[in-house]
Amino acid sequence: MKIPRRGSLRAALVTSVAVSALLLAGCxxxxxxxxxxxxxxxxxxxxxxxxxxxxxxxxxxxxxxxxxxxxxxxxxxxxxxxxxxxxxxxxxxxxxxxxxxxxxxxxxxxxxxxxxxxxxxxxxxxxxxxxxxxxxxxxxxxxxxxxxxxxxxxxxxxxxxxxxxxxxxxxxxxxxxxxxxxxxxxxxxxxxRESTVAKAEDRFDTARDRLQQAAKEHDLSVVSMYADGDGAYVTRPSDEPTLQMYSSFGVDFVDPKPKGFYWGIYSWENAGQITGDVILLSQQGYQVADLEKQPTFADNAALTAGQVHSWTFPALDYASQADYMTKLAGWLDDSKQLS
Missing domain, CATH: 3.40.50.1980 (Nitrogenase molybdenum iron protein domain)
Structure with missing residues (x-):
């Protein structure tokens, strides 16, 4: 079974993201x-x-x-x-x-x-x-x-x-x-070109400031998840670089209760334990219509409120992140507290 991680995700639950700053001195x-x-x-x-x-x-x-x-x-x-x-x-x-x-x-x-x-x-x-x-x-x-x-x-x-x-x-x-x-x-x-990178970095800074403001103004919890026929997988924010970064900007991500690296794994029998005001749903696997067919998840507050958005695993560059952070800030502005 292949469980998505990021935009192109790996099957094995043990293969995942963790710590370590990266050095480019060798370039x-x-x-x-x-x-x-x-x-x-x-x-x-x-x-x-x-x-x-x-x-x-x-x-x-x-x-x-x-x-x-x-x-x-x-x-x-x-x-x-x-x-x-x-x-x-x-x-x-x-x-x-x-x-x-x-x-x-x-x-x-x-x-x-x-x-x-x-x-x-x-x-x-x-x-x-x-x-x-x-x-x-x-x-x-x-x-x-x-x-x-x-x-x-x-x-x-x-x-x-x-x-x-x-x-x-x-x-x-x-x-x-x-x-x-x-x-x-x-x-x-x-x-x-340095000029291309500089423009992207300026956009990133603007989007970061907007996301920080939206997170500060709205007391909302956010769930990042993937789902398929076997269950729901909630991303542990400290183990996903993009979510770690958004957390540092003030976004309140739900930390899954099941222990493990990268994923908190919920069987469909236990999926009702997943709570949050906004869901970022992986572009792979189950989508909204599929979640609505799951008896233990169909009444999820964020799902019924329509506060579910696509988690595309935005690429880790200044331009891609600027685009996604701007969208995320808008979603937070348009959402209401449910839990």
Whole structure:
């Protein structure tokens, strides 16, 4: 059973997000980086290297310009003006709400589900670099290097991909703002313009201030959850970087009672224990109509009040977060206290 985590979520409950600030000191390139009109990088004159979350130093003899990226990070790259040649993940771009409005022309979808990566098509793209993420497996921030990077089916598939192009893994855990800085720095090392990033950061600051104000003015509790035929899964806010960040801005997220890392798991028999004024419901799994068919959840106060909104797992970059925080602030303004 695959239980979504973030926008493209992993099956195993033990695979999840945790702590650890991310370092980009290992990112470097020499020579000027030009950027074409479609956002791709061109004409790097020197070697590029990046120390990834696993401690591996990824080296390329020029700044990579043909990059294949996990969808969560691909969104951020596109927001920053870069243009990956390919992407992979849990959802195809056509079904992932986060890609709406973004320029995806020329980006090859390498698969339609988790671990589904067409290796022949990947090789045909002649990538200089493949970028994915890696999750700590517990609240201590422990990385299990015996497991594949996120989006890869298994270690054998990862080795096959590494034979095509070097793979860099970004740690996805801890403080949300640290992850944003890591991904932003990586994008800049690949050619994202400072002016583009600066504009996105200004939007982020404005949206953060609005969200803080909305959270302060409205005493509302918020639940982030995923649901399927087996039950409801409430996200532990301290274990999801984006929710951790929103919590630091004053949003009151419900901390699930069932113990565990990342998820508080409720069977449908116990789903009536889930309370909150606003629900952020994963774009994957059950949607509102499905929840209304569950006898133990159909009378949930937030559900009956229509205070349920899509949790798209916004990408961790300044632009994506600015957009979602603005929406969240509006939802808080329009909601009423129910519990």
């Amino acid at each position: 470097s390139s020499s020579g000027d980086i030009d950027q074409s009109s479609d956002g791709s990088t061109t004409a790097a004159s020197g070697p590029w290297s990046y120390e990834d979350a696993t401690g591996t130093t990824v080296k390329v003899d020029h700044t990579p310009k043909r990059v294949v990226v996990l969808n969560d990070i691909a969104i951020s790259f596109v927001e920053y003006g870069l243009h990956p040649v390919g992407t992979f993940g849990q959802l195809p771009m056509s079904k992932d709400a986060r890609f709406r409005g973004l320029d995806t022309d020329g980006i090859t979808q390498l698969g339609t589900s988790y671990g589904d990566i067409d290796l022949e098509e990947l090789a045909a793209l002649k990538p200089d670099l493949v970028v994915t993420s890696v999750y700590p497996k517990d609240e201590k921030g422990t990385l299990d290097t015996t497991q594949p990077g996120y989006g890869f089916k298994d270690m054998e598939q990862q080795k096959q991909i590494q034979a095509i192009a070097p793979v860099a893994q970004v740690e996805w855990g801890g403080k949300g703002e640290d992850v944003i800085k890591e991904i932003t720095g990586l994008a800049e090392s690949l050619g994202a």
